[in-house]
Amino acid sequence: MTWFSLLVLIPLTAIVATSAERGWSGYVDTITNDQTMAAIQLTVGQAALVTGVNIVMGTLIAWVLVRDRFFGKRILDVVIDIPFALPTIVAGLVLLGLYGNNSPIGLDWAYTDRAVMLALAFVTLPFIVRTVQPVLEELDHDVEEAAASLGASRLTIFRRIILPSLVPAITAGAALSFARAIAEYGSLVLLSGNKPFSTEVVSVRVLSFIENGSTASAAAVASLMLAVALVVIVVLDVIQRRVSRRG
Amino acid sequence: MSIEVTNVTKKYGDFHALDDVSVSLPTGQLTALLGPSGGGKSTLLRIIAGLDTADSGTVAIEGTNATKLPPQKRNVGFVFQHYAVFKHMTVAKNVAFGLEIRKTPKAEVKRRVGELLELVHLSQFADRLPSQLSGGQRQRMALARALAVEPTVLLLDEPFGALDAKVRKELREWLRRLHDEVHVTTVFVTHDQEEAMEVADEIVVINQGRVEQVGSPDELYDEPANDFVMGFLGEVTRLGPVRLRPHDVDVSVEPGRAGSFPGRITRLLRVGFEVRLQVELDPEVASGAEPVSVVLPRSHARGLDLELGSRVWLTAAVGAVTVPAMVAV
Ligand SMILES: Nc1ncnc2c1ncn2[C@@H]1O[C@H](COP(=O)(O)OP(=O)(O)O)[C@@H](O)[C@H]1O
Ligand SMILES: [Mg+2]
Numbered sequence: 001m002t003w004f005s006l007l008v009l010i011p012l013t014a015i016v017a018t019s020a021e022r023g024w025s026g027y028v029d030t031i032t033n034d035q036t037m038a039a040i041q042l043t044v045g046q047a048a049l050v051t052g053v054n055i056v057m058g059t060l061i062a063w064v065l066v067r068d069r070f071f072g073k074r075i076l077d078v079v080i081d082i083p084f085a086l087p088t089i090v091a092g093l094v095l096l097g098l099y100g101n102n103s104p105i106g107l108d109w110a111y112t113d114r115a116v117m118l119a120l121a122f123v124t125l126p127f128i129v130r131t132v133q134p135v136l137e138e139l140d141h142d143v144e145e146a147a148a149s150l151g152a153s154r155l156t157i158f159r160r161i162i163l164p165s166l167v168p169a170i171t172a173g174a175a176l177s178f179a180r181a182i183a184e185y186g187s188l189v190l191l192s193g194n195k196p197f198s199t200e201v202v203s204v205r206v207l208s209f210i211e212n213g214s215t216a217s218a219a220a221v222a223s224l225m226l227a228v229a230l231v232v233i234v235v236l237d238v239i240q241r242r243v244s245r246r247g
Numbered sequence: 248m249s250i251e252v253t254n255v256t257k258k259y260g261d262f263h264a265l266d267d268v269s270v271s272l273p274t275g276q277l278t279a280l281l282g283p284s285g286g287g288k289s290t291l292l293r294i295i296a297g298l299d300t301a302d303s304g305t306v307a308i309e310g311t312n313a314t315k316l317p318p319q320k321r322n323v324g325f326v327f328q329h330y331a332v333f334k335h336m337t338v339a340k341n342v343a344f345g346l347e348i349r350k351t352p353k354a355e356v357k358r359r360v361g362e363l364l365e366l367v368h369l370s371q372f373a374d375r376l377p378s379q380l381s382g383g384q385r386q387r388m389a390l391a392r393a394l395a396v397e398p399t400v401l402l403l404d405e406p407f408g409a410l411d412a413k414v415r416k417e418l419r420e421w422l423r424r425l426h427d428e429v430h431v432t433t434v435f436v437t438h439d440q441e442e443a444m445e446v447a448d449e450i451v452v453i454n455q456g457r458v459e460q461v462g463s464p465d466e467l468y469d470e471p472a473n474d475f476v477m478g479f480l481g482e483v484t485r486l487g488p489v490r491l492r493p494h495d496v497d498v499s500v501e502p503g504r505a506g507s508f509p510g511r512i513t514r515l516l517r518v519g520f521e522v523r524l525q526v527e528l529d530p531e532v533a534s535g536a537e538p539v540s541v542v543l544p545r546s547h548a549r550g551l552d553l554e555l556g557s558r559v560w561l562t563a564a565v566g567a568v569t570v571p572a573m574v575a576v
Contacts, residue, residue, distance in 0.1 A: 140329070142327045143331045145325070146325060146327060149323055151322075151396060152348050153319065160344075161333060164335045165335065
């Protein structure tokens with residue numbers, strides 16, 4: 001508990017305290033500033049979008065890794081972890097190389113909100129794959145066979161038997177993926193170009209507040225993002241309870 | 248015939264899990280597939296259910312050729328050794344699963360589930376999750392779930408194998424009574440000869456991918472087709488040129504009977520109402536042979552005044568089941 005307080009609670013409290021320095025109206029002013037609002041909207045929107053994509057793609061990739069047999073599966077299994085292993089700024093460079101002005105594949109997405117999404121998708125992909133994969137591996141094959149002999153089609157088996165067992169893992173992965181996405185900095189600064197009102201994300205905005213010496217504003221935005229993250233985690237948890245109880 | 252398996256072969260690599268197996272199981276009976284572990288019992292059961300496919304041969308269920316049908320279309324109830332419960336559903340939901348898939352009206356589902364839970368004595372647990380049940384209760388739930396869809400045949404793979412001895416015994420008696428009530432054609436796999444003898448109308452003995460013998464428990468016990476069946480269905484011992492059951496050895500304390508084997512009692516053990524002897528035969532009649540095991544009622548042993556070291560003469564009892572002993576090594 002002490003460890004947890006030291007690591008998590010005290011810094012969080014400090015942020016909230018700092019953000020309160022300029023009082024409620026100061027707080028509201030900072031948050032409702034147009035440029036800040038745009039950054040928050042972009043970040044939360046893209047993070048939600050990317051998390052949604054990850055829920056589908058991550059589950060699919062985990063499924064393929066566990067259930068299918070194909071050439072190069074072991075390699076794919078290792079490749080999935082690269083976004084985890086890569087220092088984020090290196091990831092940013094890789095993405096800039098691939099999707100920047102001199103894109104070898106002809107996709108010049110630099111300085112667009114697609115760039116933000118791409119960078120977020122890249123760094124958050126492993127979360128759901130890696131939370132779902134072990135659960136899928138542990139699933140009891142008998143259970144699917146029992147359902148099949150009771151007349152359930154493959155789709156019904158997936159929907160009514162497999163998916164409910166995966167939901168806790170999927171939501172845990174989604175929460176991690178969302179939290180990481182709203183905080184991401186390194187991998188997207190290069191590719192996104194940080195254009196105010198268009199590709200500037202919250203973490204960049206917070207940094208510029210700090211560079212301008214306005215710690216209180218930075219803390220205000222940070223505390224709002226904290227609240228967003230909390231709300232999302234709670235909502236995901238509620239959804240998870242609903243879905244896995246329903247059957 | 249309810250289930251007709253014809254010339255089924257199943258190979259894993261070069262290994263024959265089933266080697267040209269044919270059996271027919273009559274409607275309404277309770278049949279046991281009995282044999283040692285690894286003999287191919289589960290493989291055969293899974294092929295009947297469509298969970299595995301045979302390399303060659305056919306399976307017909309109630310006259311319909313089911314060889315190519317997927318498990319969904321076979322209308323077979325399957326019960327697994329480790330219960331295969333749907334963890335996230337309540338007991339009632341588990342049982343209702345097959346009915347809901349068939350789009351049965353809600354009220355009808357409710358009524359059927361109620362009946363089935365009654366049948367397996369789980370009514371008061373309807374709203375629990377499977378994790379809150381004991382092993383025996385989970386298996387009864389799995390049975391109700393399989394019965395819910397009114398299967399043509401009910402297949403059980405070592406259904407009591409994961410339970411402790413006491414519960415296992417209770418459940419096997421209960422299965423017998425349930426079958427007498429429900430009358431669905433039932434096949435269950437077991438490696439426990441006592442379980443098969445106690446519960447089944449008919450036993451199919453399977454060993455190394457082949458059917459060794461098919462018959463009622465009495466037939467198998469009294470007229471084993473070969474050495475393997477004889478050995479698998481009960482204790483056997485060797486007396487001279489034949490193998491027979493220890494309780495089919497007659498003991499006399501005087502010589503005289505034709506073809507009797509003289510020997511000396513080297514062990515004597517009282518177990519409940521019976522006495523178990525080990526008799527070492529004299530070297531001139533059987534040099535180097537294993538001691539003969541003999542079982543006789545306690546009163547009989549007392550009458551003969553048997554003690555450790557007594558000299559006795561052994562013969563095969565009149566009417567004893569014997570098979571020729573395999574060539575001595
Ligand atoms: N999927 C499989 N792959 C390879 N060998 C298998 C497979 N399933 C069963 N076998 C082999 O087939 C033989 C029969 O198995 P099984 O039918 O499970 O026996 P039983 O149920 O009588 O114990 C065993 O030797 C087993 O190792
Ligand atoms: Mg088996």
